[in-house]
Amino acid sequence: MKNKLLYIEDDKEIGTWVREDLTGRGYHVIWLTSGDGVLDRMEGIDLVILDIMLPGLDGFSIGQRLKKEYPETPILMLSARTSIDDKLQGLQFADDYVTKPFHPDELAARVEVLLRRFGKISLPIIQLSHLNIYINQNRIVDTGSNNEIILTAKQFQIFTYFLRHPNQILTKEQIYEAVWGNPFMEGDKTLMVHIRHLREKIEENPSQPKIIETIRGIGYRVKQ
Amino acid sequence: MRFRHSLLARYLLIIMVALILWPFVLPAYLIPSYLLDKDLQQKTQYIDTNLLKEMWHHEAAKLDGATPEQVEQKLYTLKEKYPHASMFWVDGSGETKLVLSEQNNNPDQWTIENNIEFINQRDEVPLTFLSYIGGDQSNGYIAFQIPLSFTKPPTFSIIDDKFLAIYTFFVFGLFLFVSWLFFFKIRKRLVHLQTAMTDTKENGIPEKIAVNKKDEISELGQAFNHMIDELIKSRQHEQEEEELRKQLIANISHDLRTPLTAIRGHAYSLQKEPLSPKGKESLHLIENKVDLLSHLLENLLSYTLLSAGKYTLQRKESEMIRFIRESMAGWYPVFEKEGFKVDVDLAEKTLIWNIDPHWFMRIVDNLLQNVIRHAKSGQYIGVRIVDYEGKTAILIEDRGPGLEVTTDKKGAGIGLSIVSLMIQEMQLGWKITSSTNGTQIYLYENNKGKTPN
Numbered sequence: 043m044k045n046k047l048l049y050i051e052d053d054k055e056i057g058t059w060v061r062e063d064l065t066g067r068g069y070h071v072i073w074l075t076s077g078d079g080v081l082d083r084m085e086g087i088d089l090v091i092l093d094i095m096l097p098g099l100d101g102f103s104i105g106q107r108l109k110k111e112y113p114e115t116p117i118l119m120l121s122a123r124t125s126i127d128d129k130l131q132g133l134q135f136a137d138d139y140v141t142k143p144f145h146p147d148e149l150a151a152r153v154e155v156l157l158r159r160f161g162k163i164s165l166p167i168i169q170l171s172h173l174n175i176y177i178n179q180n181r182i183v184d185t186g187s188n189n190e191i192i193l194t195a196k197q198f199q200i201f202t203y204f205l206r207h208p209n210q211i212l213t214k215e216q217i218y219e220a221v222w223g224n225p226f227m228e229g230d231k232t233l234m235v236h237i238r239h240l241r242e243k244i245e246e247n248p249s250q251p252k253i254i255e256t257i258r259g260i261g262y263r264v265k266q
Numbered sequence: 267m268r269f270r271h272s273l274l275a276r277y278l279l280i281i282m283v284a285l286i287l288w289p290f291v292l293p294a295y296l297i298p299s300y301l302l303d304k305d306l307q308q309k310t311q312y313i314d315t316n317l318l319k320e321m322w323h324h325e326a327a328k329l330d331g332a333t334p335e336q337v338e339q340k341l342y343t344l345k346e347k348y349p350h351a352s353m354f355w356v357d358g359s360g361e362t363k364l365v366l367s368e369q370n371n372n373p374d375q376w377t378i379e380n381n382i383e384f385i386n387q388r389d390e391v392p393l394t395f396l397s398y399i400g401g402d403q404s405n406g407y408i409a410f411q412i413p414l415s416f417t418k419p420p421t422f423s424i425i426d427d428k429f430l431a432i433y434t435f436f437v438f439g440l441f442l443f444v445s446w447l448f449f450f451k452i453r454k455r456l457v458h459l460q461t462a463m464t465d466t467k468e469n470g471i472p473e474k475i476a477v478n479k480k481d482e483i484s485e486l487g488q489a490f491n492h493m494i495d496e497l498i499k500s501r502q503h504e505q506e507e508e509e510l511r512k513q514l515i516a517n518i519s520h521d522l523r524t525p526l527t528a529i530r531g532h533a534y535s536l537q538k539e540p541l542s543p544k545g546k547e548s549l550h551l552i553e554n555k556v557d558l559l560s561h562l563l564e565n566l567l568s569y570t571l572l573s574a575g576k577y578t579l580q581r582k583e584s585e586m587i588r589f590i591r592e593s594m595a596g597w598y599p600v601f602e603k604e605g606f607k608v609d610v611d612l613a614e615k616t617l618i619w620n621i622d623p624h625w626f627m628r629i630v631d632n633l634l635q636n637v638i639r640h641a642k643s644g645q646y647i648g649v650r651i652v653d654y655e656g657k658t659a660i661l662i663e664d665r666g667p668g669l670e671v672t673t674d675k676k677g678a679g680i681g682l683s684i685v686s687l688m689i690q691e692m693q694l695g696w697k698i699t700s701s702t703n704g705t706q707i708y709l710y711e712n713n714k715g716k717t718p719n
Contacts (some may be wrong), residue, residue: 051525123519211596213592257610
C-alpha cells in the first residue's frame with residue numbers, strides 16, 4: 043500500500059517537480075498550495091511536507107495545529123528559510139527540517155526515515171545480509187541455516203533502534219540513552235559489551251562485522 | 267523654575283541671614299554679661315566724658331547758694347554714684363574743704379605753687395572737671411577726677427576672654443555647619459543622580475529617578491528622565507528596525523533560494539533525459555554551482571547578521587566530546603561519499619566548554635565544509651582532541667594543498683570569517699597552521715574569563 047503524503051507548497055514550479063519526483067518514488071502525494079482546509083485533508087495521511095512562506099497562514103502556524111491534532115503524523119519542514127531561528131522555531135513541532143535548494147534524493151531519504159521512525163512503513167520483511175527480519179513478529183531468521191536467532195531484551199532493543207535509523211551513524215551516547223534511558227557516562231563499557239554479544243549472535247563472522255558497522259571514533263551504523 | 271525654588275535663592279538666604287545676624291552676634295554675647303556684671307555697669311558710666319562733664323557742671327550750677335553742709339551732702343551722694351572718681355571742694359578762698367579720694371594728697375590751701383606740684387606729682391594725670399559752684403568764682407569750685415584708664419571703653423579680646431573665644435568659634439562653626447549641610451545635601455543628591463545614571467537595567471538603559479523638588483538638581487533629574495524616555499523610544503525603534511532587517515534578510519534569502527530550488531529541480535529532471543556526455547557534464551556543473559551558490563548565500567546572510575550583532579549568543583556548559591562526535595556522525599557519510607579517510611580520535615573523557623551549541627555547530631560545519639571543498643585532494647580528515655600549548659584543543663586536520671595564508675584569516679573566505687567572528691564572540695581561541703601538506707585548525711577555550719573551581 044502506498045504511503046500518503048500531504049505536501050503544502052505555494053510555488054508551482056517546485057510543487058510540480060517535487061510531486062512528480064515523490065510520485066515516481068512510489069508515494070501518493072496530495073499537493074495543496076495553501077494551508078486552507080488542511081485539517082480536512084488529513085484523513086489517512088502518513089506524513090506532511092510543509093513550506094513556511096505560504097499565502098494566508100504560515101507554515102509554522104499550520105504545523106503547530108497539525109501536530110496538536112495529529113501528534114502521530116510526522117511533519118517535515120521544507121523551506122527556503124535557513125536561519126537558525128527559523129530552524130529552531132520549526133523544530134519545536136516539526137520532526138525534520140530540510141532547506142531549499144535540496145537534492146531530491148535527500149528529501150526522499152528523509153521522508154523514508156521519518157516514515158520508518160513513526161512506524162508508517164509496514165515492511166513485513168527486512169533483509170539484511172544473511173538475515174531476514176520479521177518486524178511485526180519480532181523474529182530474526184538466519185537464511186543460511188534457517189535458524190531463528192534469539193536475542194535478549196536489551197540486544198533486541200539495540201537492534202531495533204538501529205533498524206529504525208537505517209544508514210544513520212548513531213553515537214554511543216545516542217544508543218545508550220535511547221535503550222537504557224539514562225545519561226551516558228563517558229568511559230562506560232556496557233554498550234560495547236552488549237554490541238559484542240549482539241554481533242556474536244547475528245554476524246557470520248563477529249570479528250569482521252558486516253551488519254553492524256563500527257565507525258571508528260564516532261559510533262555504529264546499520265546499512266540497508 | 268521659580269527663583270524662590272532655586273538652590274541659588276536658598277544659598278543667598280543663608281548668606282543674607284548670616285550678614286543680617288552678624289551685627290547682633292557681639293551684643294548678643296555682651297548684653298547678658300553686662301547685665302550680670304555690676305562692676306562693668308559701674309565702669310561704663312565713666313566712658314562718655316562729655317556726659318560726665320555736663321553732669322558735673324549741672325550739679326555745680328544746682329549748688330548755687332547752698333550751704334557748705336548741702337555741698338558736702340551733695341558730694342557724698344555723687345561719690346556714692348561714681349565710686350571710682352575722686353572729688354574735692356575748694357571754697358572761694360582757695361581752702362580745701364572736702365576731699366573724697368582714695369589717696370589724699372590735696373594741699374589744704376591752693377596756691378599756684380602747690381597747684382603745679384599737685385599736677386606734677388601724679389604719674390598719670392587724671393581727667394579732671396572743675397566747676398564753679400553756681401557758676402560764680404567766689405563760691406569756690408568742686409573738682410571731679412577720674413583716671414584716664416576708666417574713660418576708655420572696655421576692650422574685648424578673644425585671647426583674654428575664653429568664653430568669648432568659644433562663643434565666636436561657635437558662631438563661625440554654626441555658619442560653616444549650615445553651609446556644609448547645604449552643600450552636603452546637594453552633593454548627596456548629585457551622587458544619587460550619578461548612581462542612577464550608571465546603574466543599568468538588563469536592557470542597558472538606566473532606571474528613571476523620582477523627582478519631588480523644584481530646584482536645579484530636580485530639573486536635571488527631569489531632563490535625565492526625559493532622556494531615558496527618549497532612549498527607550500529609540501531602543502524600541504532600533505528593535506523594530508532590527509526585526510525588519512532580519513525579516514528582510516530572511517525574505518531575500520527565501521526569494522533567492524526558491525528559484526535555486528527550481529533550477530535544481532529542472533537539472534534533476536534533465537538527468538533523466540537522454541544526454542550527450544558533454545550535456546551530462548554541464549548538468550553536473552550546474553548542480554555543483556547550485557550547491558555552491560546556496561552555501562555562499564547562507565554564509566553571506568549569516569555573516570551580515572552576525573557582524574551586525576543580530577544573532578543572540580546563548581552560552582551553556584556543553585560536553586564537547588559528545589558534541590563533536592554527533593557532528594561527525596552527521597558529516598561522516600559526506601566524507602565517505604567523497605572517498606575521504608575519516609580519522610576521529612576523541613579521548614574518552616569529559617571536556618566541558620561554555621559555548622552556544624548552535625554557534626559551535628555552525629563553526630564545525632563551516633570548517634568541515636571547507637575541508638570538503640578545498641582539501642578534497644588530500645582525501646583525509648582528522649578530528650582529534652590534542653594538547654595545544656598547554657590547553658585541551660579540538661584539532662581539525664586535512665591533507666589538502668593548504669591555505670595560501672597561514673595566519674591571516676581574511677584571505678580564507680567568508681566561511682572562515684564567520685568562524686572567526688563566532689569564536690571571538692564565544693571567547694574561544696583558534697589557530698591555523700597550513701602548509702602545502704595540509705591544514706591544521708586548533709580550537710581551544712581561552713582561560714580568560716573562566717573561574718577556577
